[in-house]
Amino acid sequence: MRKTKSHYEIFREKIKIILYGTNTILGRMFDLILLGLILLSVVLVMMDTVQGINQKYHSELLICEWVITIFFTVEYILRIISIQKPIRYIFSFYGIIDLLAVLPMYL
Numbered sequence: 677m678r679k680t681k682s683h684y685e686i687f688r689e690k691i692k693i694i695l696y697g698t699n700t701i702l703g704r705m706f707d708l709i710l711l712g713l714i715l716l717s718v719v720l721v722m723m724d725t726v727q728g729i730n731q732k733y734h735s736e737l738l739i740c741e742w743v744i745t746i747f748f749t750v751e752y753i754l755r756i757i758s759i760q761k762p763i764r765y766i767f768s769f770y771g772i773i774d775l776l777a778v779l780p781m782y783l
Contacts, residue, residue, distance in 0.1 A: 692758040695751070710751070717744050745781040752778060 681689075697703035723729045724737050752774045756762040765771045 688758050691754050695755055695758055713744050713747060717741070720744075741781065745778055748774070748778045 693700055694702045694706050698707060720737055720740055723733070724741075730737070755765060755771075755774070759765050766775075
């Protein structure tokens with residue numbers, strides 16, 4: 677007899693396919709978006725260090741940094757939700773790196 681999957685279990689499976697499925701269209705798109713946001717974040721931090729740009733566009737740079745931070749926070753939470761043993765991910769090398777990437781903005 678087959679057990680019916682709950683909506684939550686189906687959601688977890690779909691998220692896992694997108695986050696970890698590099699051979700799917702959605703997985704590749706997600707990876708490209710993630711890479712683009714990482715590069716954009718680096719450029720924003722560099723622009724923030726230039727005095728003239730920072731003075732003129734400080735508010736816009738801060739908003740962009742917050743949007744990117746929120747995206748990475750949601751991605752971190754979805755990674756935790758989507759796997760069988762979330763504690764292993766949280767304390768793994770990549771889990772700690774992901775947490776350290778978003779934590780400074782909140783502090």
